[in-house]
Amino acid sequence: MSGLRVRFAPSPTGFFHVGSARTGLFNWLIARQQPDGVFILRIEDTDADRNREEWVGGILDALAWLGLNVDEGPFRQSDNVMAHAVSLEQLMAGGYLYYCDCTVEDVAARKGTDKTPGYDGFCRDRGLQRGPHTALRFRTIDEGQTIVHDAVRGAVEFANATIDDFVVARSSGIVLYHLANVSDDRKDRITHVIRGEDHLSNTPKQMMLWEALNDVSDTRLPVPIYAHLPLLVNEQRKKLSKRKDPVSTESFRDQGYLSATFVNYLALMGWSPHGDQEKVPRSTLIEEFRLENVSHSPAFFDVKKMTHMNGEYIRDLTPEEFVGACAPWVCPWTTQWRPTDREPLWSEEQFDPALFTLVAPLIQERVATLGEVPAMIGFFFLDAPDMDDAAFDKAIGGDPLGRTLLVDAIERFADLEWNAATLHQATIELGESMELPLRKAQAPIRCAVTGSLVGPPLFESLELLGRDRTLVLLRDALARPIT
């Protein structure tokens, strides 16, 4: 019995940040390492101004997608306001709090040029009673130091004199983050607090609150083990911002990153498995992950690297799995979940699932994200390929040889045993008659049929497309006006 209990406590103030996803993952990993580990989800929704219900759904969806199953919860911080009030009463009765009527401006004015402390303790001993504009502050310890025994960083020491008397409850009576958080963690019997490094500076305050609550309440609980994860930063080495950086988990899912890739890559942000292998399955993550081995320095979220890894994961799929995985992008009308703002290029009537099953293997090793799939195979389902004008000009429009070759191809393909091998051979011969290597000879045909100079293997594609359709497309290309 480890009795280990961790919590993941996002606030629903926007889409699901990749940094949150990593914090959730690391908490989950730690919980799963113990047979009796408990992973708790708590929605910190007490800032009514910024929280929106729809974002809660986003958190739940994202967690489900990542496969981070929750043992207890989701709890809502807003459901605990009574408990918060009780904690506040207890601290008040224990003499840990005092009323303060200073405005933000007052505090700033007194500080003047000396911006050293946060709050100067002005109201500490004024013995104020509760009034319409009195916030409640916590009387922090003056002497000695508070040591955070961080599981990632080791001992971090704070001189108590540098910790100012912070506000625990607004003048309206609403209990603020630090107390609410500590109160909730006590209620949930949290043993390990694993969160971003941006909370490290706040930790001594929360430890003081925890000890004070131990003093004034009936239950003494050990201060949790803290672990502060290195921040995820952008290219400017700043903390990833929801406003400025492309960091929404949902958008990566929309683009067609696999859940397995995302989890694997996230784990590499601050941690690494032993050996030279970076592609590690979830089971290995659970086995090998250790807070002690988490890096101390911030990490840049490199989408390029994750994209490459996603390609590897896609290629690892069986053909059947790949077809299934593509569904939200190629036939979203059949799936429960579908990417936002990404309609396939074709309609339900135009799409042919049986044909897609045959086409899929041709592109499985060519895409790095599932979102790339539709554009690569549009010509199989569209009435006319989405013609790349520049490609057309180069291979057909402005190239007499190309046009001649198409004319010859139409004739040659008209009565030919229809399979990739014969088409391949026929195109070689077509080229030889014009002294063109195959790579030149296939270009006009590819362009005419697919609308592009790049794409899946041509002859296999023609075989699947069929003779009639191929001939139509070749003739259409010849009839196309030259720009």
Add this chain to the structure above:
RNA sequence: GGUCCCAUCGUCUAGUGGCCUAGGACAUCACCCUCUCAAGGUGGAGGCACGGGUUCGAAUCCCGUUGGGACUGCCA
């Protein structure tokens, strides 16, 4: 400004005093393969921020400097 954290190739990292003329991955360059594009293969370039110590020996320990970051709300 104060408090705290951090510092190995462009990026993510391995490295816990000798195995390091510093390993891997992404990105990048060259070549090979090849019907295009990818994928794959081979090879190349590229890093211990700086200065002092400690030690027979330092990327690894200590101090300082410089640089970056977080926090510093009656937000969470």
